[in-house]
Amino acid sequence: MNALEQQYRRALRLYPAEWRRSNEDVVVGTLLDAAEHEDRSIPRRGEIANLVLNAVNSRLTRVPSLSRAARDTAATTALAVGAAVALTSAMQLEAGTGAVRAFDPDIATLGPFTSPTVVVYGLWLGAFFAAIAGFRGTARASVAATIPAAVASRLIADAEGMFGRPTWTFLALLIALALLVVSGSPGRRWPAFVSTFLAATAVLLSVNAQTASAFQNPFWMDAPGFLGWFPALTLAAAAGVFARRQRALATAALVVTLPFTAAAVVNGGISQAASYALLVALGLVVVCAAPRLFGWRLTLERR
Amino acid sequence: MREPTFLVLAALLEGPKHGYALLSAVNDLSDGRVNLQVGTLYGALDRLSRSGWVMESGTEIVDGRHRRYFTLTDTGARALAEETARVTARANKAAALLAQHRKGFAL
Structure with missing residues (x-):
């Protein structure tokens, strides 16, 4: 697991456990696909904040x-x-x-x-x-x-x-x-x-x-x-x-x-x-x- | 219907797509204007799946990366058709008003 993947997985920890079980690997795959196509080794600007906001929203709408x-x-x-x-x-x-x-x-x-x-x-x-x-x-x-x-x-x-x-x-x-x-x-x-x-x-x-x-x-x-x-x-x-x-x-x-x-x-x-x-x-x-x-x-x- | 939702549904008209393919298709459809974040895309796909507008249609692992494919359902296609009709009607009305406005301006 490279540093970028570790960063993404850390951000995804804020999502509900149930959501992570079924989606984490797929979302990380997409994030890494996008990084590879854009030739990046660090997250895109605002990407981590976006994941955090969506994680909070996911919790708010599920509770x-x-x-x-x-x-x-x-x-x-x-x-x-x-x-x-x-x-x-x-x-x-x-x-x-x-x-x-x-x-x-x-x-x-x-x-x-x-x-x-x-x-x-x-x-x-x-x-x-x-x-x-x-x-x-x-x-x-x-x-x-x-x-x-x-x-x-x-x-x-x-x-x-x-x-x-x-x-x-x-x-x-x-x-x-x-x-x-x-x-x-x-x-x-x-x-x-x-x-x-x-x-x-x-x-x-x-x-x-x-x-x-x-x-x-x-x-x-x-x-x-x-x-x-x-x-x-x-x-x-x-x-x-x-x-x-x-x-x-x-x-x-x-x-x-x-x-x-x-x-x-x-x-x-x-x-x-x-x-x-x-x-x-x-x-x-x-x-x-x-x-x-x-x-x-x-x-x-x-x- | 919000623009990202509209674009995701429209992108799926071409056939089943996985996450990154959807991001690229949305970018192409909007002429590079909409550059969806991955978190936003999966938030939208979550909602669209729950309302039965899209469905998962398979997974695969490529180079160790998980990919999940999504397909447009008949309900989703109907919702997209209704929204397209609404947007077209609105644009037509605006175009007619603009033509009138220009005519008035010319006089």
């Missing part, structure tokens, strides 16, 4: 057995809900900045903002407005950019000892929502975005009002005790929608609920984790088993 309609609806819902999370978190966090500065004028901040996470919020809101304006590609790209931005913002805030450090749970929730957006195609109808955004914002603001103050606990999902209501309500809503035979919407609601439920399990403590875990399991059973139980169409083909 959930969702129809394209369900994935697209989940992407639409996740985009609106993510923007609502960004808006409410930004409002709550930045509202505390004045109080913090009064208490400790030397505390590290990012200019007028508490931390670089403001960039993540900005990208989410930018994506939301781009989607409403019909620029769906821009919206997806902006949401995709929130993933590295979220990780970088926490690392920078840690290094600088900033007050407004987002928790990893909070960032993981935003990243999970971003992955839902990029694994589907957000819809074209702006009323769907606006109504979901307004509903999610109303829920999050009311939740924020009931939980810890912004000064002590700026990241609302770290306050235990309330978050179980959110998945419970959305599960009930999903059941209602499902009863009306809108299966894609019901599935999407369940899928978007899962990151919130997972955050509740992480932050709610042992006693609450059991009940939330039950909700998560119920959601997973419905999401995974429903296609077989009800004979949903499983194709992931984009036409």
Whole structure:
């Protein structure tokens, strides 16, 4: 095995094991054929990155057995809900900045903002407005950019000892929502975005009002005790929608609920984790088993 | 239908092809404009196989390299015919509008 083949096989390790078993040798053969015809002993420009991207895409499209309609609806819902999370978190966090500065004028901040996470919020809101304006590609790209931005913002805030450090749970929730957006195609109808955004914002603001103050606990999902209501309500809503035979919407609601439920399990403590875990399991059973139980169409083909 | 998908299906009209032969055929069909990456090609072939538009039609090993041949199915040929008709109709309409535009410009 020469160095080029080794490089190709290393890149292909990111594909699912099942895919590699049946395709790896054939794909490596084609890569080496192309290299030989182009008289190369190193990968073509962008070739390894392309393999990595296709490997990630292959995993994203294989993990959930969702129809394209369900994935697209989940992407639409996740985009609106993510923007609502960004808006409410930004409002709550930045509202505390004045109080913090009064208490400790030397505390590290990012200019007028508490931390670089403001960039993540900005990208989410930018994506939301781009989607409403019909620029769906821009919206997806902006949401995709929130993933590295979220990780970088926490690392920078840690290094600088900033007050407004987002928790990893909070960032993981935003990243999970971003992955839902990029694994589907957000819809074209702006009323769907606006109504979901307004509903999610109303829920999050009311939740924020009931939980810890912004000064002590700026990241609302770290306050235990309330978050179980959110998945419970959305599960009930999903059941209602499902009863009306809108299966894609019901599935999407369940899928978007899962990151919130997972955050509740992480932050709610042992006693609450059991009940939330039950909700998560119920959601997973419905999401995974429903296609077989009800004979949903499983194709992931984009036409 | 995206352009790479269209070109892959069109390339298979000539008969069964393996991976590298498909890459070359797509490049020729697009007059050198579309230079598919191998990862993209197999991603497209995965999707096309799942939807029944192409099927595997044999494998061979040449100089120690594995080759898998792909064939266009009847369903794939129908989808390609429909897309070709759609693209042709669109191009014809645009050509007619362009002719009108030129005429208006000349006046």
